[in-house]
Amino acid sequence: MPKLKLLPLLAFSLCLAISLIRAADEPASDTSESLLKRLNWIKGPARADLKSLAEIQVPEGFVFTGAKETRQLLEAMGNPTSGSELGFLAPTSLAWFVVFEFSDVGYVKDDDKDKLNAEKLLKSIKAGTEQANQFREKMGAAPLHITGWEIPPHYNEQTHNLEWAIRAESEGHPVINYNTRLLGRKGVMEVNLVIDPEKLNTAMPAYQTVLKDYSYKAGERYAEYHQGDKLAKYGLAALITGGAAAVAVKTGLFASLIVLFKKGWKLVVLAVAAVVAWFKRLITGGRKTRETPQ
Structure with a gap:
């Protein structure tokens, strides 16, 4: 099951910021702001399609961009795509962002919805993360240690949504x-929220x-099986433990970016502000965007 290498918001902003810092010595077409301008953006309020599968x-x-543009953004941040x-x-504001990714694993039965043992799941995730630290070490990244649940696993039988949040x-x-x-x-739509931990509670309502x-969309709903x-060859519990294991291996960029941020934070803050300002201009009408019909 392919997984997105999750980046904290800091990593996202920092990657864009570094590109902007270097922009003075590079052609405009290579800057992060130029990339943002080239992408097709939908500005809210509007409806947006996630290909033929779903809509939001x-x-x-807020702003939204589709599959091709999402991959371009992630690749520009040095993030491999699937x-x-x-x-x-x-x-x-770039206070947080969400990446939507679909895993066509088939219909996941929710037979184990009443058997999601948070304590056992956390123990499994901790063990898997410690093993994954061996790969992180090879990548030159600092170890990642699980400290507990921010939000224990919860499954909503009406919406067929599975949610959890891990502290590390x-x-x-x-x-x-x-x-x-x-x-x-x-299959499963994987919604990955990337956010500074201190801003989580504030962002949750939105x-x-x-x-x-x-x-x-019609024909794609869980109830239309x-x-x-x-x-799928697994149930809800495996979605949790499997997803956490992949993240533990693939967040190697986090630690190195934190160090870089510490060393040059003043310059980075200025550059991030430029990126945020561009997004605000997008919303206030500085550039026409493609909107889907209501």
Whole structure:
């Protein structure tokens, strides 16, 4: 199951900032701001498609871009892509962002919904993360250590949404890995929230609104399962432990970016401010955007 290498918001902003810092010596087409301008943005309020699978409502003050553009953004940040990325959503403040990625593993049965033992799951995740630290060491990244649940696993039988959030630390810095899995007929929409841990509580109302306004299209909904459809080879518990293991291996960029941020934070803050200002200009009408019809 392909996984996005999750980057904290700091990493996202920093990568864009570093590009902007270097912009003076590079052609304009190579700068992060130039990349942002070239992408097709939908500004809220509007409806946006996640290809033919689902749709979301883009709130006012937010921007969205589709599958191809999402991969371009992630690759510009030095983040390998899997081809399963479908969308990127963020407020213009860049306080947080969401990446939508679809895993076509088949219909995931929720038979184990009443057997999600948070204590056992956390123990498994901790063990897997410590093993993954061996790979992080080879990558030159600092170890990542799980400290507990921020939000224990919870499954909503009505919406077929699975959510959990894990607290961790790397080199003394707090990390939150917040995950939502939206079950569909043919697979799972993986919604990865990337945020500074200190801003999580503030962002949750807006994030929950985004999830509430998400919907699978006709024929793709969980309730529309037909006998003979492809079945996933695992259940809800494996979505949690498998997702956490992948994140533990793939967040190696976090620690190195934290160190770089410490060394040049004043310059970086100025450059990040330029990126945020560009997003705000996008919202206030500085550039026309492509909007999907209501």
